[in-house]
Amino acid sequence: MKSLGSIRRDFSPWNDPNAKPYIQFDKVTKKFGDFTAVNNLSLTIFEREFFALLGASGCGKSTLLRMLAGFEEPSAGRILLDGQDLRGIPPYKRPVNMMFQSYALFPHMTVEKNIAFGLKQEGMPGPDIEKRVAEMLKLVKLEQFAKRKPHQLSGGQRQRVALARSVAKRPKVLLLDEPLGALDKKLREETQFELMDLQQELGLTFVVVTHDQEEAMTMADRIAIMDKGEVMQVATPAEIYEAPASRFVAHFVGNVNMFEGKVAEHMTSTTRITGATGAQIVVDNGSNAAAGSDIVFAIRPEKIKVSSKKPADAVNALEGEVYDVAYLGDMTVYHIKLDDGQMVRASALNASRITEDPLTWNDRAWVSFRPDAGVVLTR
Amino acid sequence: MNSTWSRFNITSIVLGFAFLYLPIVLLIVFSFNESKLVTVWGGFSTKWYVSLFHNQGLMDATWVTARVGVISATVATVLGTLAALTLTRYTRFKGRVLFSGMVFAPLVMPEVITGLSLLLLFVAVGLDRGFVTVTLAHITFTMCFVAVVVQSRLVTFDRSLEEAAMDLGAPPVKTFFQITLPVILPAIISGWMLAFTLSLDDLVIASFTSGPGATTLPMKIYSQVRLGVTPEINAACTILIAVVAVGVIIASIANKRREIQRQLDEQAAQRG
Numbered sequence: 034m035k036s037l038g039s040i041r042r043d044f045s046p047w048n049d050p051n052a053k054p055y056i057q058f059d060k061v062t063k064k065f066g067d068f069t070a071v072n073n074l075s076l077t078i079f080e081r082e083f084f085a086l087l088g089a090s091g092c093g094k095s096t097l098l099r100m101l102a103g104f105e106e107p108s109a110g111r112i113l114l115d116g117q118d119l120r121g122i123p124p125y126k127r128p129v130n131m132m133f134q135s136y137a138l139f140p141h142m143t144v145e146k147n148i149a150f151g152l153k154q155e156g157m158p159g160p161d162i163e164k165r166v167a168e169m170l171k172l173v174k175l176e177q178f179a180k181r182k183p184h185q186l187s188g189g190q191r192q193r194v195a196l197a198r199s200v201a202k203r204p205k206v207l208l209l210d211e212p213l214g215a216l217d218k219k220l221r222e223e224t225q226f227e228l229m230d231l232q233q234e235l236g237l238t239f240v241v242v243t244h245d246q247e248e249a250m251t252m253a254d255r256i257a258i259m260d261k262g263e264v265m266q267v268a269t270p271a272e273i274y275e276a277p278a279s280r281f282v283a284h285f286v287g288n289v290n291m292f293e294g295k296v297a298e299h300m301t302s303t304t305r306i307t308g309a310t311g312a313q314i315v316v317d318n319g320s321n322a323a324a325g326s327d328i329v330f331a332i333r334p335e336k337i338k339v340s341s342k343k344p345a346d347a348v349n350a351l352e353g354e355v356y357d358v359a360y361l362g363d364m365t366v367y368h369i370k371l372d373d374g375q376m377v378r379a380s381a382l383n384a385s386r387i388t389e390d391p392l393t394w395n396d397r398a399w400v401s402f403r404p405d406a407g408v409v410l411t412r
Numbered sequence: 413m414n415s416t417w418s419r420f421n422i423t424s425i426v427l428g429f430a431f432l433y434l435p436i437v438l439l440i441v442f443s444f445n446e447s448k449l450v451t452v453w454g455g456f457s458t459k460w461y462v463s464l465f466h467n468q469g470l471m472d473a474t475w476v477t478a479r480v481g482v483i484s485a486t487v488a489t490v491l492g493t494l495a496a497l498t499l500t501r502y503t504r505f506k507g508r509v510l511f512s513g514m515v516f517a518p519l520v521m522p523e524v525i526t527g528l529s530l531l532l533l534f535v536a537v538g539l540d541r542g543f544v545t546v547t548l549a550h551i552t553f554t555m556c557f558v559a560v561v562v563q564s565r566l567v568t569f570d571r572s573l574e575e576a577a578m579d580l581g582a583p584p585v586k587t588f589f590q591i592t593l594p595v596i597l598p599a600i601i602s603g604w605m606l607a608f609t610l611s612l613d614d615l616v617i618a619s620f621t622s623g624p625g626a627t628t629l630p631m632k633i634y635s636q637v638r639l640g641v642t643p644e645i646n647a648a649c650t651i652l653i654a655v656v657a658v659g660v661i662i663a664s665i666a667n668k669r670r671e672i673q674r675q676l677d678e679q680a681a682q683r684g
Contacts, residue, residue: 125583202581
């Protein structure tokens with residue numbers, strides 16, 4: 034069986050036309066004075082989905098989250114949660130909870146009291162609160178820290194308290210604003226997997242805001258790439274990476290080589306492209322771009338093979354010179370300057386300790402790739 | 413940092429501290445003077461402290477001052493905190509600049525002017541001068557100090573704390589009393605203490621706005637001094653200094669302790 038990228042889990046309600054949307058942004062616009070933070074945005078999130086909003090700062094992702102939490106009201110459009118219009122419902126009456134970027138732990142309360150705060154507000158009886166708090170402390174492995182105040186905890190522990198506090202009420206949706214932003218790299222990687230396990234365990238819907246693409250790729254079922262208040266693409270991590278919808282998305286996630294060009298010939302199963310600098314490229318048909326239209330051919334560095342001789346069976350092979358070599362341990366990155374002037378980035382996995390075909394600065398080199406290795410972008 | 417004890421350093425420190433504290437030391441020393449003459453040393457005695465407690469006039473004035481101080485500081489703290497909240501929270505209302513300017517103007521207003529204008533107001537509305545008018549006047553001029561202290565704390569207050577509380581189901585009023593107030597309480601308490609101290613040692617405004625039966629301690633001391641300084645006054649002042657000094661020392665020790673505890677806690681937390 035073939036698949037695009039790797040399969041994370043068997044969960045894809047977005048492909049099911051009968052699946053009921055859980056969270057719906059319906060033509061939502063949010064303006065702050067003259068500034069439009071979110072522009073006529075529509076988005077659907079499903080129950081039990083781990084959904085990531087990914088974008089640079091100022092792209093409107095946090096505003097979207099804050100509108101869902103109830104801290105901001107949309108200037109136009111509707112937000113529906115489980116079929117209910119959220120307009121006018123204050124944050125303290127919404128069945129969603131948020132984990133804040135700063136954690137926002139109450140400094141004058143112990144870990145225990147922090148976690149119990151939300152439960153007290155809904156009038157849960159004392160013994161039940163105690164039970165739930167103990168359960169939550171166990172979930173985030175902080176049992177022995179129950180009586181500590183937030184300033185007596187390390188960064189990672191605070192993050193877990195914030196998490197426990199926000200899931201203690203069993204919200205319909207958990208909103209996470211840059212949940213791992215304040216942790217160091219190693220702890221962040223560990224915590225990513227912890228978050229995923231927690232989401233599975235509790236069966237909650239997670240909406241996470243992040244600017245870290247690796248974080249989004251690791252954790253999310255689907256990612257919405259945002260720019261200037263608009264959604265550029267909503268898709269699974271594999272689709273975002275292997276089949277980006279536009280130049281922006283291709284550039285935003287991972288590294289990419291782009292060849293500007295025109296469609297020379299549109300055949301039954303393949304398309305031939307003439308690059309702006311003369312390179313001839315044959316691509317499997319994935320686009321309907323008509324002959325003569327301006328397009329961009331995008332290909333990821335790891336899909337390009339570098340060799341000292343022209344591979345005999347290669348459909349696409351371009352000649353050039355090694356410009357830079359960077360050995361990174363797990364892989365080697367080559368910068369090849371093609372004879373037509375275009376710079377190409379190619380990466381080779383160092384699957385064995387010995388390199389059969391070593392290349393270095395100023396060597397002549399060929400870059401080759403299969404017809405299905407790249408995508409044609411019209412936008 | 414240069415930490416050597418050069419002759420110049422020592423001289424400047426001695427001179428500086430002498431300039432600051434010589435008058436006070438003199439006052440304290442002479443409060444234990446046996447002689448009735450203030451400037452002539454007649455041997456050690458605590459008799460002025462004893463006679464102080466039998467001086468009904470001074471005791472009454474002390475009682476008035478304490479009551480005025482507590483009431484005015486409390487009311488000023490409530491009003492000042494509200495003003496500070498308004499100024500930091502509602503940053504976009506019309507006339508905000510004017511409002512903040514007007515709240516803080518009394519900080520630089522000469523006391524004589526504040527006192528006189530309050531006096532004119534009380535006369536105009538027909539309010540008899542006495543305990544009520546002094547208290548009102550003290551609320552007026554200490555409120556802005558409280559506002560400044562509380563506002564400086566609110567500026568660094570993390571609003572996401574309140575959002576988190578609301579997100580967890582606490583309505584705005586509950587959020588204020590359970591989250592905001594406890595977090596800014598230290599600033600409110602120092603605001604109260606500042607207001608109380610200001611009220612305690614105010615002479616000018618009190619003289620304008622006070623009436624018969626509501627003589628404050630500074631007024632009493634001042635009027636007695638005009639009839640000649642007695643060692644009794646020295647004793648009263650020494651007690652006042654002691655009270656203030658003890659308050660300041662306790663506050664700073666508590667502060668220092670919290671600071672040290674905090675650092676220890678944080679180090680412990682980093683170790684895991």
